[in-house]
Amino acid sequence: MKQIALALALTLPATTLSADPMQFTALEGGPLNLRDYAGHVVVVVNTASFCAYTPQYQALQQLHDSDEGITVVGLPSDDFGGQEYGTEEEVAEFCEAMFGITFPMSDILHVRGTQAHEFFDWVGTQDVAGAQAQWNFHKWIIAPDGTLAGSLPTAITPESAEMRDMIARARTM
Secondary structure, three states: OHHHHHHHHHHOOHHHOOOOOOEEEEOOOOEEEHHHHOOOEEEEEEEOOOOOOOOHHHHHHHHHHHOOOEEEEEEEOOOOOOOOOOOHHHHHHHHHHHHOOOOOEEOOOOOOOOOOOHHHHHHHHOOOOOOOOOOOOOEEEEOOOOOEEEEEOOOOOOOOHHHHHHHHHHHOO
8 A cells, every 4th residue: 555655655646645754845946756757666765964974975876876766865864963064055065076976966954853854654554664763864665657666774884785786676576
């Protein structure tokens, strides 16, 4: 039932949903809609610029560049340890200068608490172990059909066997 709900969420206009977990504001302004990547495996990552795991940006960019069927989407947040810049412009400059990031990124948003973006509420309702982020660089894998294929904690790197296996499973959903 939950898989059907997300598949519908990816195909229905946003106006039919009370809260749209797939709609973000892009880091540079304008809309960032996960529905635009239907048919791809989407790797959604909550990011932070001053975290011990920030070097994962490089592997995330390589993953994004490696396969036209994979899209990485970064969601910057300051919710864990205050490890993000204060402005979207600073985040964009850092990501481009330090890691050459070209994958889509949202504006700075909340991952937890009453102000959390609807995406994080949605992943919390899915029947996927470990779906709630405990720290920066948590990863959610969305299958081409819009179902949440899995969730990987911070320490699992983008180039790991676990990540490759989850992406391969997601492709078959």
